[in-house]
Amino acid sequence: MNMRESMSTLLLTGPAALALVLCVFLPVAVVFVLAFTNYQIGAPGIGWVGLDNFAQLFGSRMGRNAILNTLTYVSIVIPASVGLGLLVALGLHALARSLPRVSEMLKAVYFLPVAATLVAMAVSWQMLLHPSLGLVNTWSSALGLPAPLWLSDRGLVLYTLSAIGIWQSVGYNMVLFLAGLAAIQPSLYDAAEVDGATSGWARFWLVTWPMLGPTTLFVMVVTAASAFRVFETVATLTKGGPAFASDTIVYALYREGFVYFKAGYASAITVVFFLALLLLTALQIWVIERKVHYR
Template sequence: MNRRESLTNLVLAGPAALALVLFIFLPVAVVFVLAFTDYQIGAPGMGWVGLDNFSKLFGSRLGRNAILNTLTYVAIVIPASVGLGLLVALGLHALARSLPRIAAILKAVYFLPVAATLVAMAVSWQMLLHPSLGLVNGWASALGLPAPLWLSDRSLVLYTLAGIGVWQTVGYNMVLFLAGLAAIQPALYDAAEVDGASRGWSRFWLVTWPMLGPTTLFVLVVTAASAFRVFETVATLTKGGPAFASDTIVYALYREGFVYFKAGYASAITVVFFIALLLLTALQVWVVERKVHYR
């Protein structure tokens, strides 16, 4: 490679590489350093505290509660949103053959929560779930069913937020699965029919599901990342309450860093969040990719 080619490569790739270093790698390095300090925003100095911030996170009741709530939320949202997204995609893919216009309308309806602003959708849910004026409790009362306090009951609020999270994610997963279904060659179904797998479960298990392997892996990783960083619905609907029953690790990060200005402790929460998300993604790739068939 001559000097002119090297200069051309530097001019083309240099700005992007510099932006990557300045806006991603450097802030990550700063966060990792601050995680071992007691730095507070606006303080004239800071001290080195070692692992004290991490001990506080895992040793305090609020820290363990935020981690447990996040893991519970993730355990509900990932399988529910992936499973429902696949189910909806299969139904719309089959419907598109006979009623393409209706299928197109339903696709738009399912994708609406993805396209809409999360804060606006959260406010809409707050109105729907209002204990006395909300439409959900109004229907429940009309049917003679109990009208719970969806966002005020400590035993129910986290599951309510998880349900909203599933509702927000299904449309995006549906689009990804639809793309995967469209890429499956019809000849594969013809070959399976010759072998006796002409319809129903056998057709899905022998052809559709294996060919959706790469799409499923991508959907799992994206859904896990989205579920772990849940923030908008918590900040808008509950602010971590009642009594920290819906507190999550990202909302705890926001509260400690931008309300109490404890940058060191918030950085430690960020490091734990980053490592947990990295390990979950690696586990998903390691487990699922062994059964994925790439074309």
């Protein structure tokens, strides 16, 4: 019996575990090894270079630029996307009581960017942001406002991409926050009301915000992970330009690996990126988890 049970367990978990090892763990291991070599795709030879690749990433102006750009992007997108997601969710949650139909419709509207393919959406953004023909600049010049070069101004391009990143992720965060809001016991709000938390502000700090703790943590982790991986908008809208002003880690990784075929260097970037994300997630969970689950 015990034997048969373990056989069926193996049969059920085995294929998935095998696929995981072959398709995820093995390539990751290979990448970790390649990161210490000068391997180029298609090259006949391979040489051990130690930490040279990492030195190049952190030492070169290009590498540091990509890291800095990514950090800037992330530090704009995380707070804005989480904050806006919460704000929209609070608004729609309150609206659902008085105007349920409108609330449902707005939910769908906010979620649309999440469901849509970002590459396809990027084309729309390109048209909207076109310096002379785009809707944004036509309107802003009609209103007498300046018409900046959204995607080709070196000082502006990163913020434009951040805005698109926020637009794209707010809907997802909103859905998570809505689920979190729906799970709050209504009696806690009654208790807050009886206890004298009469303003919406007081109720938010007494009940809503602490009760959303686990949701907020999850939303932050998910948003951080996706913000660090920003790629589609960069690849389709700017190709890292102008003059590398919007070059990000993942785009640099793509360029080095798939355009210049420098597999060794690309692997090193991957390793750094992987470890950074791991560290961030672990930090968020260890530090904040203790404060959000009230056991």
